């Protein structure tokens with residue numbers, strides 16, 4: 538494993554913080570304090586050290602600090618020092634002008650593509666927004682699962698982005714009212730879709746098999762065991778061992794055949810953007826959607842922990858950083874203790890939030906406690 542952990546986090550004009558510094562020095566951290574104090578804002582800041590919109594999925598303009606009555610957010614910055622086996626690395630992200638369309642990412646002061654962050658830090662998160670994951674549309678589960686895939690295989694993010702871009706362009710052509718679309722252009726887009734789509738399906742299938750193996754291999758734990766499946770046609774091909782070139786060719790053929798149907802529907806009806814993640818509570822033999830709220834949360838947590846465990850053993854990847862927003866409150870005492878033990882046993886760096894300090898009793902002595910309230914961040918004496 539490549540050792541990496543967050544040593545320091547600094548926020549400037551980010552959400553509710555004019556300026557704040559948190560210094561975990563590589564340890565796990567539990568953040569507690571009243572509603573609205575700014576605990577999730579800190580987790581969100583860390584989540585922005587991955588490509589995309591972070592754990593709230595917010596637009597850039599929303600995260601810059603805004604006083605009541607101010608229309609737009611200010612320019613903002615988040616910086617971090619990551620400890621590694623060698624020298625510490627300085628990461629930064631933010632916007633230099635209010636209303637900027639893109640956030641800049643810097644590593645050691647040099648502007649780089651956001652994908653490069655995965656060389657140094659891999660945030661994974663679980664938030665209250667995922668409480669309804671099994672009751673919502675497939676797109677939410679796909680997004681959640683894709684983030685687990687990214688954490689292990691950062692190239693997956695680029696494949697998903699390339700796929701979505703080509704899919705939008707193809708639909709624009711197919712629904713263009715000014716005459717017949719150019720078939721050469723359509724074929725070129727479909728070739729791009731087939732390539733990135735087959736790569737996506739394969740990465741999802743690889744991750745699913747690895748997660749299932751991890752979950753099965755760690756049997757006796759107080760988190761409900763899960764049986765995982767992928768419902769999409771293309772992922773199923775990948776799971777059944779069909780090779781990449783074959784999936785790519787079949788997807789290209791299916792897309793070409795689907796042109797009239799897709800044009801009439803106004804959306805693409807086949808492809809890995811239609812896939813879904815299935816989760817069954819193994820002991821109860823019940824789909825997750827039929828489980829209790831606490832059981833559903835524990836099932837999702839088990840998936841995130843399984844991916845965290847895999848990545849913490851990976852030889853070439855940086856360690857994952859787990860962001861667990863209001864997770865402890867959903868767990869009974871037994872599972873809270875187990876979560877604390879698991880984080881410690883896996884050597885994972887986790888950031889947890891909750892309103893009450895007592896939710897984190899099991900982490901005391903093993904993680905840094907930080908009170909978040911109107912006077913700012915106060916680190917508990919050990």
Ligand SMILES: Nc1ncnc2c1ncn2[C@@H]1O[C@H](COP(=O)(O)OP(=O)(O)OP(=O)(O)O)[C@@H](O)[C@H]1O
Nearest residue numbers: 552553572573574575576577578599600601602603
């Ligand atoms: N752009 C912004 N500028 C200034 N303040 C903001 C901005 N965005 C959010 N806030 C403020 O941040 C606070 C929310 O912080 P956060 O969600 O981190 O709270 P929390 O401690 O996690 O609370 P809870 O326990 O309720 O989940 C709110 O008071 C909100 O008004």
